[in-house]
Amino acid sequence: MAAPTRAGETDVVLDRYLELIGRLRAAPPEPAAFGATVVRQVATVLRVARVGWWRMRHHPEAGLALEAGWWDGQAQPLGTESFLPRHTFPRYFEALDLGLPIRAVDATTDPRTNEFLDIYLKPKGIGAMLDAPVLRGGVVTGVVCVEHVGGARDWADDETQFLNSLAGLLAQRDAERESESTFERLKESEQRFRELFDSSPDLLQSSDPGGRLQYVNHTWRRTLGYSDPEVERLTVWGLVLPEQRTRLQDLYTQVFAGRTLPNVRFDFLARDGHRVPVEGGFVPVLRGMRVVGCHAFLRAVAPTVEAPVASASDCSVLWLCLDSLPEALLVVDGSFELRFVNQAANRLLGVQAGSHNLRDVADPLSFQRIAAAATAGGSRELAACRLRHADGSYPPADVALSSTLAAEGGRLTTVRFTGARTPSP
Structure with a gap:
């Protein structure tokens, strides 16, 4: 087995890592240009021919979609290899869901990666893989995949740490970009509400x-x-x-x-x-x-x-404002029938007032907690409640956030899923 990072080369990898951080900080903000910078620099630091940055996708099919690729010295255009369905590679995704690096010294025999043997590893001559999951809030949102062309490769500890740290940087950047986007949406929403109120x-x-x-x-x-x-x-x-x-x-x-x-x-x-x-x-x-x-x-x-x-x-005017909120809002009666569903909740959960019950959109444990809080009365916040679409599918895990409940004598309960990101209409 080849060990490309020999004694005395650890400092070189660390120096290249620090240099990479600087390059990423200065990289163009456009997603395509930033992604190309990431994979090209990783290939240079780890001296490999192939690097891919993939994002987890849940709809319309669960799997990994290619964000950026560096194949054999050039950027990879999106094409036939741009999506990996979860159901086709179950062992790989099970390993990825653990949130730990996949250090496949021999990718052709490692049970976590040998599902790719006939359709990918052999045709491309890949002998070893080093994959680091991108984690946000304990949930895998993507992966950086490094592929060594040739035989087996014994990945060094500092190489694994380097890739794992890079995945952490990508998660942090995604969070920062999302915060900026949320702030801009809030400013736009505030302006729309002000215009709406002033014209009332x-x-x-x-x-x-x-x-x-x-x-x-x-x-x-x-x-x-x-x-x-x-x-x-x-x-x-x-x-x-x-x-x-x-x-x-x-x-x-x-x-x-x-x-x-x-x-x-x-x-x-x-x-x-x-x-x-x-x-x-x-x-x-x-x-x-x-x-x-x-x-x-x-x-x-x-x-x-x-x-x-x-x-x-x-x-x-109040109901009109509630219907326009970017957050999902439901109002249910004492039997938990939906009495009001705003536009954001309709897009997120596919339900309508008068046609669905809270049981249709909350898993059993979340429903029990909401029902108990509503019976107790008053206003309170609950920890993460798991939501699902009316068709039974689950949105991405990061949309299931806190719920604010307001109960009035057990008659009406307002469930406000704060921070739940919904698709644009």
């Missing part, structure tokens, strides 16, 4: 626990007549008639205890002093398990006031 015929306001106004929409400002600088100095207590302030304080106490209050009526004071009766709903703003603010969705009802067009229901 309802009076919308958001306030902090002290009652200070943090946001009001265009209809609110037009109806009550306050300028932006004046809004910055206002509190909700100064908006209502003096005799209604105690009742408003009681209402805020209930909202900040986690309750949603529909069909509430107050009299606001416009800037010129005239009374503007309003009615609508007050909704708590949750951050984790804490209530950090209060949203109000109101409409002016006084006939003497030029009122905007009334909504179809007190919380019509």
Whole structure:
């Protein structure tokens, strides 16, 4: 067996590894160019003819899809070898799922890799393989595969460590790119919501626990007549008639205890002093398990006031916003029948309100935990709950994240799968 990293060469491999890190940091951000840089540099450091970077894919078929390849001194275009189905190579995928490097000194006899013997190893003259899984949150999301053309090869410890460290760097880069993408989506979503709120015929306001106004929409400002600088100095207590302030304080106490209050009526004071009766709903703003603010969705009802067009229901704007959220949101009744499914949940799980039960989308253990939390009442966060599509298939594991439950006397439970990434419509 050939051992290409001999005594005294460890420092050379480490130096090349540090050089590789610098090159990757400076690599073009475009996925194709970055991938080509990765495989080319790995081939140079480990002195091999073939390197492939593969990503795990779950739909429409489970397996590995080629991200970038370096075959015999040149970049590999995507072609017939670009996908490895899981069902065709079960032993290899079982070994990969362990999350440990596959160090196949003789790939033709190693049970983890000899499934490739007739269709790949022999035709390409490959004698040894060194594969390092790319892990995120303990889940395999890809693999870097190094292939030695020739006979068996006894991979050195520092070569294995080098490839394993590189896989960690790729996982970190994916996480950073996803965070950047999520931040951009949140900014775009915030802008869309602001445009939606400003164009609403309802009076919308958001306030902090002290009652200070943090946001009001265009209809609110037009109806009550306050300028932006004046809004910055206002509190909700100064908006209502003096005799209604105690009742408003009681209402805020209930909202900040986690309750949603529909069909509430107050009299606001416009800037010129005239009374503007309003009615609508007050909704708590949750951050984790804490209530950090209060949203109000109101409409002016006084006939003497030029009122905007009334909504179809007190919380019509609220439901429209919930339907547009990028996170999957379900509302179920006491029998766990789906009463509301927003667009993100429909794309992720393939279910519709009135046609499915929570049992259709949660595995038995997750359903038991959600049911127990709903029965106990109150609001709480659960650890990872496993979701599945209505057709029985499971989305990628990293979409099954935390669930926020809000139970009201066992009647309605809201299940909000925070952070669940959904496909674009």
